[in-house]
Amino acid sequence: MEEKKTTVLNLTDEEFVYPGNRACTGCGLNILYRIGLKAIGRDAILVVPPSCLTVMQGLYPITSTQLSVLNVTFASTAAAASGVKAALRAQKNDHTQVVAWAGDGGTADIGIQALSGAIERGEDFLYICYDNEGYMNTGVQRSGTTPQGALTANTSINGKRERSKDVPAIVAAHSPAYVATCSAAYPMDFHDKIKKALSLKGLKYIHAHTPCPPGWAMEERMAVAIGRLAVSTGIYVLYEIEGGEMRLSEPSAKLLGKKKLPPVSEYLEAQGRFKALGKEAVEKLQQEVDAKWAAYRRQHDVALAARGPQS
Numbered sequence: 516m517e518e519k520k521t522t523v524l525n526l527t528d529e530e531f532v533y534p535g536n537r538a539c540t541g542c543g544l545n546i547l548y549r550i551g552l553k554a555i556g557r558d559a560i561l562v563v564p565p566s567c568l569t570v571m572q573g574l575y576p577i578t579s580t581q582l583s584v585l586n587v588t589f590a591s592t593a594a595a596a597s598g599v600k601a602a603l604r605a606q607k608n609d610h611t612q613v614v615a616w617a618g619d620g621g622t623a624d625i626g627i628q629a630l631s632g633a634i635e636r637g638e639d640f641l642y643i644c645y646d647n648e649g650y651m652n653t654g655v656q657r658s659g660t661t662p663q664g665a666l667t668a669n670t671s672i673n674g675k676r677e678r679s680k681d682v683p684a685i686v687a688a689h690s691p692a693y694v695a696t697c698s699a700a701y702p703m704d705f706h707d708k709i710k711k712a713l714s715l716k717g718l719k720y721i722h723a724h725t726p727c728p729p730g731w732a733m734e735e736r737m738a739v740a741i742g743r744l745a746v747s748t749g750i751y752v753l754y755e756i757e758g759g760e761m762r763l764s765e766p767s768a769k770l771l772g773k774k775k776l777p778p779v780s781e782y783l784e785a786q787g788r789f790k791a792l793g794k795e796a797v798e799k800l801q802q803e804v805d806a807k808w809a810a811y812r813r814q815h816d817v818a819l820a821a822r823g824p825q826s
Contacts, residue, residue, distance in 0.1 A: 536579035541735030543699030554709035593629035613640035623659035647727035692717030700742025732787025
């Protein structure tokens with residue numbers, strides 16, 4: 516039976532974040548945090564490394580969150596979450612959720628070894644990476660997930676030379692219990708994937724694309740619109756992997772029926788960080804996106820054929 520989806524009409528009105536915090540205006544993380552905590556609930560312990568989230572939560576005694584939070588070092592998020600879970604087991608507490616919530620720097624770069632070890636050991640907690648594609652709270656430096664060609668405070672005038680890490684694919688190669696990609700532009704999809712992840716045993720990983728107005732050099736009012744452009748142009752794909760099977764999520768699955776997606780240039784031109792990208796680089800990126808979606812459509816057609824005529 517298909518799971519009931521959450522909408523603004525049936526989303527709980529209980530809030531776990533106090534009004535007012537230190538987030539930048541238009542911050543995508545602000546959306547994810549408010550809606551994500553509604554899915555997690557009050558019986559949870561968050562494990563957070565240095566990040567925009569640390570800044571947003573604020574310093575004691577003016578913290579904005581109502582949940583228990585353990586602030587840890589950059590490299591230790593998944594290791595610390597493992598320790599918190601072990602402490603709860605020692606207390607015979609099997610109801611409190613442990614949720615590690617880190618940025619892309621604390622996940623893709625500095626914290627990846629702890630995350631890899633936790634998955635390999637079969638730890639039981641949820642790890643959320645909000646990916647704003649840079650070290651934003653320390654001045655917009657490049658991270659492992661910064662896209663090729665994007666300008667940051669420590670890239671050349673031609674932008675980042677290297678390709679970005681595909682962190683969900685790296686995590687999926689470890690065969691955890693659950694992997695999903697999300698976007699701040701689709702908060703209800705994020706909400707329901709958290710609920711699903713928390714219902715499963717083992718390590719669960721959610722990677723959330725998080726538009727950042729100051730870091731991406733875009734208008735503050737455009738965070739959701741640009742997040743949606745990332746999905747509609749096919750450059751960022753929403754999916755789930757469970758039991759080794761990958762399934763496109765609804766906003767991306769809808770694109771399978773379209774012969775042609777909007778050009779990725781619409782997404783790139785909405786942000787100042789890609790102004791160094793030349794025409795040739797944009798065309799190459801478009802070809803890569805087209806090839807990726809051609810593969811998705813072939814897989815979809817094969818799956819339909821295997822299913823046979825529908826009554």
